[in-house]
Amino acid sequence: MVANRATAGTLCGVKSPAPPAPRPTAPVTAPFATPSATAATPIAFVRAIVLAYERRGLSPERALAQAQIAPQLLPDDSARITAWQMEQISDAAMQELDDEALGWFSRRLPWGSYGMLARASISSPTLQVALARWCRHHGLLADDIALHLTTQGDTATLAITEARDLGALREFCLVSVLRNAHGLACWMVDSRIPLIAAEFAFDAPLHADAYAVLFRGPSTFGAPRTAIHFDARYLHLPLRRDEQALRQMLQHALPLTVLHYRRDRLLVQRVRQLLAAPLPGQPAHALPQHSAESLAALLHVSPRTLHRQLKEEGATLQGLKDEVRRTRAVELLHRTQRPIKQVAEAAGFENEKSFIRAFRGWTGQSPAEFRRAQAKIP
Numbered sequence: 001m002v003a004n005r006a007t008a009g010t011l012c013g014v015k016s017p018a019p020p021a022p023r024p025t026a027p028v029t030a031p032f033a034t035p036s037a038t039a040a041t042p043i044a045f046v047r048a049i050v051l052a053y054e055r056r057g058l059s060p061e062r063a064l065a066q067a068q069i070a071p072q073l074l075p076d077d078s079a080r081i082t083a084w085q086m087e088q089i090s091d092a093a094m095q096e097l098d099d100e101a102l103g104w105f106s107r108r109l110p111w112g113s114y115g116m117l118a119r120a121s122i123s124s125p126t127l128q129v130a131l132a133r134w135c136r137h138h139g140l141l142a143d144d145i146a147l148h149l150t151t152q153g154d155t156a157t158l159a160i161t162e163a164r165d166l167g168a169l170r171e172f173c174l175v176s177v178l179r180n181a182h183g184l185a186c187w188m189v190d191s192r193i194p195l196i197a198a199e200f201a202f203d204a205p206l207h208a209d210a211y212a213v214l215f216r217g218p219s220t221f222g223a224p225r226t227a228i229h230f231d232a233r234y235l236h237l238p239l240r241r242d243e244q245a246l247r248q249m250l251q252h253a254l255p256l257t258v259l260h261y262r263r264d265r266l267l268v269q270r271v272r273q274l275l276a277a278p279l280p281g282q283p284a285h286a287l288p289q290h291s292a293e294s295l296a297a298l299l300h301v302s303p304r305t306l307h308r309q310l311k312e313e314g315a316t317l318q319g320l321k322d323e324v325r326r327t328r329a330v331e332l333l334h335r336t337q338r339p340i341k342q343v344a345e346a347a348g349f350e351n352e353k354s355f356i357r358a359f360r361g362w363t364g365q366s367p368a369e370f371r372r373a374q375a376k377i378p
Helices: 043-055 061-066 083-097 113-121 127-141 167-189 208-214 232-236 243-251 267-276 292-299 303-312 317-335 340-346 352-363 367-376
Strands: 039-042 080-082 145-152 155-162 195-200 219-221 226-231
Touching: 039 043, 039 083, 039 208, 043 061, 043 080, 043 083, 043 167, 061 083, 080 083, 113 127, 113 167, 113 243, 127 145, 127 167, 127 232, 145 167, 155 167, 155 232, 167 195, 167 226, 208 219, 226 232, 267 292, 267 303, 267 317, 292 303, 303 317, 317 340, 317 352, 317 367, 340 352, 340 367, 352 367
Parallel strands: 195 219
Antiparallel strands: 039 080, 145 155, 155 226, 195 226
């Protein structure tokens, strides 16, 4: 059975270790996981791994040395390590403990457990089916927790129910399981899946600031449950990986995979939706005046990244703005008798003259001509 370190331990760039041969890379990792990278992973997660060693009566000395983590850092709550260091200590621990779960559960998950879960999901037609299978099969491996995938309206939720007290490893376990599932989902559809929010059924830890890196989006502590939320439309995406891709992912290091997940296959739809949604306090028919900067902030990317990703999808921000404006103008001209000036304002134009010029370029008619022509259609 092929071991899957690609889905185990993907914590703040942690990539799961593989057998003694070349190790696979996590589906989603922090970019450029090298010893000199930014230290953002809380030392508390290292302490959790050390505790797993202690419970097994083993010494973490070799693992700490492999990760270049000084033992004197362990008591320092403010200490941080790099993604590379977290990868290294997880690598060593999974091998020495023979547990892909790093001590989270009441029974060990032997080598290949998560690879088996990935293989059971990879033949799914859509991400929704794949994640549902992942949740169901995960419960067969470890009944300490249960994963649930649900949808409500436009939001999908992946939640964890705890069946027993996870003790001192609770935070490490819950955070890792959610990161693993999210990372696998991104890998399977070859797309970044932005999180709407994350919530955790424990109090804010001393290192709560690190959650901005672990889960890009608002994080809430002291919640009734532990879960991540994302746009449900991603569930309908087809899987873009097959058995061959899975074998490659499990058997070889893929340092460039993080670049793949910076692509958002629903970006065009998300930008179009934001451009059409009125801001708080605006009339329902009004279009918001978004700049590249304001849109990028809402999408948790830089303006440069926004423009680049739109280009990769064959779109431009100005083109999407024109499309949304045209759709709104056509709708108002066809369904209402609002004066042209009001239609221009609702479509996001500063004055009637610029609106008429733009509308003629879109349709070959002035707004008034278009309205008259539509009125003649039975």
